Amino acid sequence: xxxxxxxxxxxxxxxxxxxxxxxxxxxxxxxxxxxxxxxxxxxxxxxxxxxxxxxxxxxxxxxxxxxxxxxxxxxxxxxxxxxxxxxxxxxxxxxxxxxxxxxxxxxxxxxxxxxxxxxxxxxxxxxxxxxxxxxxxxxxxxxxxxxxxxxx
Numbered sequence: 001x002x003x004x005x006x007x008x009x010x011x012x013x014x015x016x017x018x019x020x021x022x023x024x025x026x027x028x029x030x031x032x033x034x035x036x037x038x039x040x041x042x043x044x045x046x047x048x049x050x051x052x053x054x055x056x057x058x059x060x061x062x063x064x065x066x067x068x069x070x071x072x073x074x075x076x077x078x079x080x081x082x083x084x085x086x087x088x089x090x091x092x093x094x095x096x097x098x099x100x101x102x103x104x105x106x107x108x109x110x111x112x113x114x115x116x117x118x119x120x121x122x123x124x125x126x127x128x129x130x131x132x133x134x135x136x137x138x139x140x141x142x143x144x145x146x147x148x149x150x151x152x
Contacts, residue, residue, distance in 0.1 A: 002029065005072040022065030023052055029076075037076050041069075094139035098130045101145045108152040123151050 003009050006019030006027055016030040029039040043065075044052050052058050070081060077084060105123050109115060126148045133140045 001075060002027070002072065004075075005068040021068055022061040023049065024065050024069060027069075027072075091139045094142070094145075095134060097142070097145050098134060098140040101148045102127050102130055105148055105152060112152070119151060123148065126151070 002017045002019055006021045006024070009017055009019040011017045014030065016028060018026065018028045020026055023044045024041060025044060026042040027039065028041075029037060031037055043049075053062060073084065074080060079087065105127055109120055109123060126144070130140050130144060130148065133144075
C-alpha cells in the first residue's frame, strides 16, 4: 500500500516499510500484533524546508506530500482525518481520567484514616495496573478507572 503514496520503498523481514516523498524525508511504518499502525515520520524543517519551498515546484510538491500522507493514513487506518482526530482525543481523555483517578486514590488513602489494609492493597494493585497501561501507551478502560474510584 505504501508504494502508492511514497517513493524509495523498502520493506524488511519484519514487515517494517520505509519510504519518502517530497518534504517527508523519511516515513517508517508497521502494524503491531493487535493490528495498530505505528508510523514514524521525519519531515523537512527550518532552513531545509524554506529551501525546499523556494525551489522550482516546491510549494506544489509540499501540497502533494501532505495529500499523499493524508491519503495513506486514510487507507491504512480506514478512518478520515476527522475520525482519527476524534479517536486521538478519546484516547487522551482515557489517559487523563486514569491519571486523575490515581491522584485521587493516593490523596484519599493519605487523608482517610479508617481504611483497612485490604482496601489499601487492592487500591495499590489497581494503581500499579493502570500505571503499567499508561506507561505502555494502552488507554485504560472506563471500567478499570471506575473500579478504582469506587473503592473510595
